[in-house]
Amino acid sequence: MSTASGLLVDIAEVGVDRQRGGYSRHGFDRVELELREWFTAEAVKRGLDVRVDGNGNLWAWWGAPGPNAVVTGSHLDSVPGGGAFDGPLGVVSALAAVDALRARGFVPRRPFALLVFAEEEGGRFGVACLGSRLLTGRIDADAARRLTDPDGVTLADAVRSAGLDPAGLGRDAKALRDIGCFVELHVEQGRGLVDLAAPIGMASSILAHGRWRFSFSGEGNHAGATPIGDRRDPMLPASNVVLAARRAASTVDGARATVGRILPTPGGTNVIASSVDLWLDARAGDDATTRAVVAEITAAAEAAAQAEGCLLRVTEESYGDTVHFDAGLRDELAAALGGVPALPTGAGHDAGILAADVPTAMVFVRNPTGVSHAPAEFAEPADCEAGVAALVTVLDQLNR
Ligand code: HGY
Numbered sequence: 001m002s003t004a005s006g007l008l009v010d011i012a013e014v015g016v017d018r019q020r021g022g023y024s025r026h027g028f029d030r031v032e033l034e035l036r037e038w039f040t041a042e043a044v045k046r047g048l049d050v051r052v053d054g055n056g057n058l059w060a061w062w063g064a065p066g067p068n069a070v071v072t073g074s075h076l077d078s079v080p081g082g083g084a085f086d087g088p089l090g091v092v093s094a095l096a097a098v099d100a101l102r103a104r105g106f107v108p109r110r111p112f113a114l115l116v117f118a119e120e121e122g123g124r125f126g127v128a129c130l131g132s133r134l135l136t137g138r139i140d141a142d143a144a145r146r147l148t149d150p151d152g153v154t155l156a157d158a159v160r161s162a163g164l165d166p167a168g169l170g171r172d173a174k175a176l177r178d179i180g181c182f183v184e185l186h187v188e189q190g191r192g193l194v195d196l197a198a199p200i201g202m203a204s205s206i207l208a209h210g211r212w213r214f215s216f217s218g219e220g221n222h223a224g225a226t227p228i229g230d231r232r233d234p235m236l237p238a239s240n241v242v243l244a245a246r247r248a249a250s251t252v253d254g255a256r257a258t259v260g261r262i263l264p265t266p267g268g269t270n271v272i273a274s275s276v277d278l279w280l281d282a283r284a285g286d287d288a289t290t291r292a293v294v295a296e297i298t299a300a301a302e303a304a305a306q307a308e309g310c311l312l313r314v315t316e317e318s319y320g321d322t323v324h325f326d327a328g329l330r331d332e333l334a335a336a337l338g339g340v341p342a343l344p345t346g347a348g349h350d351a352g353i354l355a356a357d358v359p360t361a362m363v364f365v366r367n368p369t370g371v372s373h374a375p376a377e378f379a380e381p382a383d384c385e386a387g388v389a390a391l392v393t394v395l396d397q398l399n400r
């Protein structure tokens, strides 16, 4: 019988990022494909029937596939230089839960599956929760096929090299019917459970959030030979976005706005950039507030671009409104777990995408550092096993 932490040790060397620290595992890249193979082997070892859907999501069925299944899982990809737990903990806990359920003589009364979503972080193609957005039709399939990674590889090409037909990408009504309910176990991405001295909790809601690309164009030129007054330097308005993001989010309770990625072209120390792309991640309690924060930042960006003689194009790359998880399901599961706390989260999840179509719930495992999307992300082995035990209880409860 496997433990969640033991299974994490099995994959600890896969996708280690020696430059950034932590892990870089991105949708359909060599490393993520290796993790998918590993998961498939682990599932087959447990007698599960593994299938890949048209969107590259991995399903492992315990018994015959069918509609209205109890489904649990998460993702195996990471942000660049991410932690070991965000995603994989939900996957290894699902495998460990199968072992524990089998040991106690569990027999699925409903179809039962583990599900690993593709490219949850959007670390390669820029759109978070890509596998679940495609499955539910929340992203247009043609637009998705055209998404490119930083090397210019399209999603269509990436799935083709992974052995899938890009024509199969898009809303999958049958797969959606198969999900009767979805439970995602996840490391907590904050200190909520630490403050409550509780190893396990459940999610109540997810902030509205999205990603916007700001593309500034100016004039590339010589860093030494160009007088300051002659410049159209797109780094100027770009840096204004960073400051405006902090300013806008600071004035709204619970709002967050981040510029974590900026790409000057051509990117030379002694070259005034000809263009700069940066990505804004903005989140808040509701749609209107999130939109207002982004509008304020956009207005500041436009003013700064104009002052420097640069052009600005803003593209919304992904967006999702606030998610309120099914309260009935949450209360039922929290009671089955002996009354664990429910917490809101600022992080997005495939469970949040699915929540618009099927009842979903999330089980959180305490993270003593409170850090996530960084190497310091952590969960104690004992808490990981408490997570597996909670998942076992929840899956048992749902198997009716
Ligand atoms: O970025 C997020 O919130 C998530 O972890 N994909």
Ligand code: MN
Residues within 6 Å of the ligand: 079, 086, 121, 347, 373
């Ligand atoms: Mn994440």
Ligand code: MN
Residues within 6 Å of the ligand: 075, 086, 087, 120, 186, 349
């Ligand atoms: Mn995650």
Ligand code: MN
Residues within 6 Å of the ligand: none
């Ligand atoms: Mn020169």
